[in-house]
Each structure stands twice: as C-alpha cells, then as structure tokens.
Amino acid sequence: MNSLNQVCLRNTDTDQSWTLEAYESIGGYSAWRKILKEKTDPNLIIEQIKKSGLRGRGGAGFATGLKWSFVDRDNPTQKYLVCNSDEGEPGTCKDTLILTLNPHQLIEGIAICAYVMGATKAYNYLRGEFILHYKRCEAAIKEATEKNLLGADCLGSGVDIEIFNVLGAGSYIVGEETAMLESLEGKRGMPRYKPPFPAMHGLYGKPTTINNTETLASVPVILEKGADWFAELGTERSGGTKIFCISGHVNKPGVFEVPLGTPFKDLLEMAGGIRQGRKLKAVIPGGTSMKLINANDSLDMKMDYSDIASKGSALGSGGVIIMDDSTCMVQALCHMMRFYEEESCGQCTPCREGSGWVYGILKDMLAGKAKPGDVDELYRVAKNIEGRTICAFGEAISWPVTSFVDLFREEFEFIVANNGKSMVESKLPGANHLAFGWPAYEQRDKL
Amino acid sequence: MSQIINEKMAKEIDKWVAKFPSDKKKSAVLMALRIVQDEYKWLKKEHVQAVADYLDVPNTEVGEVLTFYSLYQQKPVGNHTVKVCTSLSCCLNGAYSVLGYVENELGIKCGQTTKDGQITLQEAECIAACADAPAMIIDDKDFYRRVTPEKVKEIISNIKDGDRP
Ligand SMILES: Cc1cc2nc3c(=O)[nH]c(=O)nc-3n(C[C@H](O)[C@H](O)[C@H](O)COP(=O)(O)O)c2cc1C
Ligand code: FES
Numbered sequence: 045m046n047s048l049n050q051v052c053l054r055n056t057d058t059d060q061s062w063t064l065e066a067y068e069s070i071g072g073y074s075a076w077r078k079i080l081k082e083k084t085d086p087n088l089i090i091e092q093i094k095k096s097g098l099r100g101r102g103g104a105g106f107a108t109g110l111k112w113s114f115v116d117r118d119n120p121t122q123k124y125l126v127c128n129s130d131e132g133e134p135g136t137c138k139d140t141l142i143l144t145l146n147p148h149q150l151i152e153g154i155a156i157c158a159y160v161m162g163a164t165k166a167y168n169y170l171r172g173e174f175i176l177h178y179k180r181c182e183a184a185i186k187e188a189t190e191k192n193l194l195g196a197d198c199l200g201s202g203v204d205i206e207i208f209n210v211l212g213a214g215s216y217i218v219g220e221e222t223a224m225l226e227s228l229e230g231k232r233g234m235p236r237y238k239p240p241f242p243a244m245h246g247l248y249g250k251p252t253t254i255n256n257t258e259t260l261a262s263v264p265v266i267l268e269k270g271a272d273w274f275a276e277l278g279t280e281r282s283g284g285t286k287i288f289c290i291s292g293h294v295n296k297p298g299v300f301e302v303p304l305g306t307p308f309k310d311l312l313e314m315a316g317g318i319r320q321g322r323k324l325k326a327v328i329p330g331g332t333s334m335k336l337i338n339a340n341d342s343l344d345m346k347m348d349y350s351d352i353a354s355k356g357s358a359l360g361s362g363g364v365i366i367m368d369d370s371t372c373m374v375q376a377l378c379h380m381m382r383f384y385e386e387e388s389c390g391q392c393t394p395c396r397e398g399s400g401w402v403y404g405i406l407k408d409m410l411a412g413k414a415k416p417g418d419v420d421e422l423y424r425v426a427k428n429i430e431g432r433t434i435c436a437f438g439e440a441i442s443w444p445v446t447s448f449v450d451l452f453r454e455e456f457e458f459i460v461a462n463n464g465k466s467m468v469e470s471k472l473p474g475a476n477h478l479a480f481g482w483p484a485y486e487q488r489d490k491l
Numbered sequence: 492m493s494q495i496i497n498e499k500m501a502k503e504i505d506k507w508v509a510k511f512p513s514d515k516k517k518s519a520v521l522m523a524l525r526i527v528q529d530e531y532k533w534l535k536k537e538h539v540q541a542v543a544d545y546l547d548v549p550n551t552e553v554g555e556v557l558t559f560y561s562l563y564q565q566k567p568v569g570n571h572t573v574k575v576c577t578s579l580s581c582c583l584n585g586a587y588s589v590l591g592y593v594e595n596e597l598g599i600k601c602g603q604t605t606k607d608g609q610i611t612l613q614e615a616e617c618i619a620a621c622a623d624a625p626a627m628i629i630d631d632k633d634f635y636r637r638v639t640p641e642k643v644k645e646i647i648s649n650i651k652d653g654d655r656p
Pocket of ligand 1: 100101102128216222256435
C-alpha cells in the first residue's frame with residue numbers, strides 16, 4: 045500500500061517527526077524558502093493551488109485556490125489568516141495527527157497562505173483540549189522563528205509573518221468559521237451573518253481567510269511536488285489525497301491518508317473489515333453532520349467529493365463512521381442529536397427549538413412514550429430547520445435525521461408501535477445502548 | 492494585583508494578551524478564565540470579576556464567555572475531572588460500558604464528585620480520538636485511548652495516588 049500517507053501524514057513514521065530537523069530532512073520548508081528567495085508572484089501560487097484541485101478539508105469542500113483569490117492583497121489594511129484546528133465534528137480525528145506529528149508542515153502551509161494573502165499575522169486556533177498539540181505547535185513556531193523562517197524580514201526577503209497558536213474552551217460551533225472569528229475576539233462563538241464575508245470583513249473587521257489544518261498542511265507538498273502530481277493522485281474534481289478516519293464497528297479502526305477516489309471497500313479493508321464478521325448496515329461518510337448511506341450504496345462508492353455526493357451525502361470532514369447490523373438506528377440517531385441539542389448556540393430559532401424538539405421525540409421513542417405519527421413529526425421538524433439558519437449547523441441536524449428516517453423508517457415506526465422496543469434488539473441480543481462494550485473491544489484488540 | 496490573580500497567573504495571562512493587537516485585550520478572555528480555573532478548579536463570580544478587571548472588559552461580557560464554553564466549570568468540582576466521550580464512535584464501541592465501569596470504580600454517578608473531593612466524573616462530546624474509541628480525557632488535556640477495564644482501573648488509581656504524569 046505505497047499510496048498511503050503521501051501528503052499531510054508523509055513523515056508520521058519518522059523519529060521525532062515534529063522537530064524542525066526531521067521536517068527539513070524530508071524536504072520541509074523548501075517551498076517556503078523558494079518563495080522567499082524568488083519573491084514568487086502570489087497569483088502564480090494561487091494558480092498552482094487551483095490547478096492542484098485542492099478543496100477545503102474542513103467540511104464544506106470549497107475550492108482552496110478560489111478562496112485565496114477573494115482577499116484583496118493590495119488593500120493596505122492589516123489582513124489575517126486563521127487556521128481552523130478546532131477539530132470537533134464527531135467521527136473526525138485527523139487534524140489531531142497533523143498538529144502533533146507534523147506541525148512544521150502546517151506552519152509552512154500557514155506561512156505560504158499568509159504570504160499569498162499579504163497577511164502578516166496568522167492565528168492557529170486549536171480546540172481547548174489540544175494541550176500537547178499546542179505545545180508541539182509552539183515549539184515548531186519557536187524553531188522556525190529562530191531560523192528566521194518566520195518573524196520579521198524572513199530570510200532577508202522583506203516578508204514579515206507572525207503565527208500565534210491559540211486555544212479554545214470547549215465548543216463545537218466554534219469550528220464554524222465566523223463563530224471562530226467571534227471566539228478569537230474573546231466572545232461567545234455565535235456564527236455571523238454572511239455577507240459580509242470574512243474575506244472583506246473578518247477578524248477585528250479586517251480581511252481574513254480561514255482554512256482547515258489539513259488544507260493548509262497540504263500546500264507545501266503541492267508546491268514542492270507540483271500541482272499536477274497532486275491533482276493526479278486524486279480524481280477529476282477531487283485532486284490529491286484525503287485523510288479518512290475510520291471508526292465504529294470495524295476490526296481495526298484507524299486514520300488513513302489515501303488518494304481521493306479510493307474505493308470505500310478498500311478503505312473498509314484497511315480498517316480490518318466489519319468486526320466479528322458481522323454485516324455492514326450503514327455508513328456516515330463525513331462526520332455526523334452528513335447524511336447516512338446504506339450498505340449497498342456504500343459498497344460501490346468511491347471516496348471523492350463527487351461520488352459521495354452522487355450517493356446523496358458528502359465527504360465532509362472525512363470522518364467515516366461504520367455501523368454494523370447490531371446497531372439500532374433510533375439509538376444511534378438519538379445519541380447524535382443529543383450532541384446537536386447540546387451544542388446549538390441558540391442564536392437561530394429553528395435550530396435552537398428544533399434541536400431540542402428532535403432530541404425530545406427521539407428520547408420519547410426510546411422510552412416508549414412516542415405517539416403514532418411521531419416519525420412524521422420528527423421528519424417534519426428536522427426538514428424545517430434546513431436552510432433556515434445562519435450557519436450550516438441547521439443542516440447538520442436536518443440531514444442526519446431525514447436520511448436516517450429515509451433509509452430506516454421501519455425501525456422508527458417499529459419502536460413507536462412497540463413501546464420503545466427496538467426492532468434490532470428483538471433480533472440481536474445485546475444491541476441495546478449501542479454497546480457491545482468491552483467484549484467487542486477486547487476481541488478487537490487481539491486482532 | 493487582585494488577590495485572585497496572583498503574579499504567576501498574571502504573567503501567564505500577559506503572554507496571551509501579547510498574542511493579540513494591543514487594543515484587543517478582550518481576545519485573551521478565554522484563556523484568562525482557563526488560567527484562573529486551573530488554579531481554583533471552578534469559576535465563581537469573583538473570579539469572573541477578577542478577569543474582567545484584569546483585562547478591562549465588562550463583567551457581563553466575561554460572564555457570557557463563561558456560560559458559553561463547556562470547559563469552564565461553573566459549579567464545584569474535584570481536583571481532577573475525568574470525562575468519558577459519549578459521542579457516536581465511542582458509543583458504538585461501548586462508551587456507556589466505560590462510563591458505568593468508571594462510576595463503579597469511583598462509587599459515584601456521572602456528574603458527581605468523589606467524597607474526598609479528588610475526582611469529578613463527566614461526559615465529553617467527541618474529543619477527536621474516534622478511531623481510538625472508547626476514549627476518555629482527564630483534566631481536559633490528557634487523552635486516554637482504547638480504554639479497557641484494566642486501563643480504567645490503572646488510570647483511576649494513578650489519579651488517586653497523585654502520580655499521574
Ligand atoms: C457547525 C460547523 C462546525 C464546523 N467545524 C469545523 C471544524 O471543526 N474544523 C474545520 O476545519 N472546519 C469546520 N467547519 C467548517 C468551517 O466553517 C470552514 O468551512 C472551514 O474551516 C474552512 O476551511 P477549508 O475551506 O479549508 O475547509 C464547521 C462548520 C460548521 C457549520
Ligand atoms: S466519538 Fe469519542 S472521540 Fe470522537
């Protein structure tokens with residue numbers, strides 16, 4: 045499997061991979077040094093990024109080169125770059141690896157992007173629990189600054205770049221880009237209305253670009269090895285590689301950086317297949333905010349933006365959650381919705397009220413207190429949130445609920461008709477509470 | 492210097508203030524609260540006031556931050572927090588068995604603090620360790636992955652003995 049880990053995770057098996065020495069030994073900072081030496085025209089870099097097909101790895105998949113062209117570099121005001129290292133989408137555990145194992149590549153990517161924006165200051169916003177990650181990133185910035193790869197007049201080029209690592213304090217919604225800007229300003233993480241867009245009116249009202257950790261960490265390799273090399277790794281509208289985090293009911297859960305377009309089946313195989321020889325039931329391909337895909341549709345799915353979209357879902361953050369046939373879909377959804385109810389920032393009525401309502405109906409279903417018609421009610425409430433909120437959190441409630449009901453309506457109807465008894469439970473002992481708990485775990489570890 | 496924010500804490504907070512533009516001290520509110528909480532374990536009204544005074548930010552605005560972010564403890568907690576992730580990937584791998592096991596080990600229910608004031612048990616939402624489910628986090632910074640009953644036992648006795656790394 046030589047196509048594994050070629051971009052963001054390219055050095056993760058080297059010793060002390062997070063040090064400057066280790067990073068430079070694999071060619072690290074060569075792209076940045078070249079830019080500083082040649083004073084490369086930022087437009088040429090944007091062209092390269094466009095050509096590479098790189099799309100945002102934070103969830104929305106927006107074309108990175110295009111995003112970079114939105115900020116007016118010639119505007120003399122202070123401009124900012126923000127790196128979104130808030131990794132919080134359930135099922136996603138990839139940026140955590142970049143931050144701990146390959147921080148210099150991220151720092152190099154941030155420096156390059158800041159240069160293109162004409163931004164002299166960049167913030168790397170890490171979620172509040174990432175203390176080790178923070179220390180690694182701080183150490184990386186210190187090392188790079190000592191070599192004048194960062195700081196004032198980098199390598200005598202006249203380019204100034206300062207990067208600051210900052211920590212959050214526990215909030216999923218802060219992962220949304222405008223909420224992150226609010227948080228950086230020392231406020232609650234309430235998403236902002238758009239327009240105005242951050243490219244015009246971002247951090248402290250200044251032009252700002254926001255990119256995900258994986259997006260920015262891909263940039264140095266693209267410039268080192270060429271846009272074509274990167275593009276050709278992937279498929280037509282999905283250039284390069286993507287880190288997928290395979291979790292749930294598999295034998296060997298793990299994080300794999302593979303070319304976009306890799307068949308889902310191959311990925312499943314890398315993760316050791318479905319645990320205990322059970323059957324695949326459904327897949328959430330891109331973190332819990334994305335729509336559910338049933339087993340049949342997943343088996344011929346290719347892991348790229350277009351193919352997953354053609355199955356009615358989205359690649360999202362790359363958090364692939366696998367559920368086997370022991371999973372009660374009502375319980376799974378209820379767990380997911382507890383999260384969204386908890387994390388709704390409460391700003392928009394459809395989301396604030398809807399998330400509580402949805403969670404309430406699901407709890408009633410499990411407790412045997414649901415009424416006939418509640419499945420339709422659940423669906424209606426969820427559907428009504430879609431498109432009616434400031435940020436995409438509304439869809440993150442609406443999409444899972446409607447897709448779960450669309451694919452497994454009979455399970456929802458059954459639990460309502462049978463006073464909380466799960467259809468799955470009735471067939472498979474121990475499926476209750478989604479937990480095979482320890483036994484499954486111990487068996488898995490022996491593999 | 493207020494009595495609440497001592498010199499050491501002030502120095503820490505100043506490091507964060509320095510990361511932001513000089514007229515944007517408010518940006519340091521999140522970390523200032525965290526630093527104060529690290530010292531006092533949970534945040535009372537007077538702590539909020541101390542942060543507000545120190546950073547010259549209205550008290551109500553610091554209060555808004557306090558109530559918004561989940562890492563801040565607004566009620567008394569033990570010297571250490573143990574949080575078990577109960578988001579989907581962990582649930583699919585027995586997070587509730589883990590939680591039940593920890594409850595048994597500590598002799599408390601989720602949300603409670605042990606009698607000796609050492610440990611508070613709480614649930615966490617996805618802590619970005621999903622491929623290593625089930626996962627726990629201690630003191631909002633130390634990750635424990637692929638936990639098993641044996642591991643839980645060890646982790647807890649380490650906290651109790653106070654020799655946790
Ligand atoms: C509710 C919500 C949560 C989000 N969480 C994250 C996150 O944890 N990390 C992230 O990079 N992007 C997250 N995003 C996406 C960001 O808003 C933004 O699109 C992204 O950081 C842009 O970077 P990219 O273009 O490089 O992907 C979230 C979006 C929403 C609506
Ligand atoms: S679901 Fe538990 S760490 Fe992500």
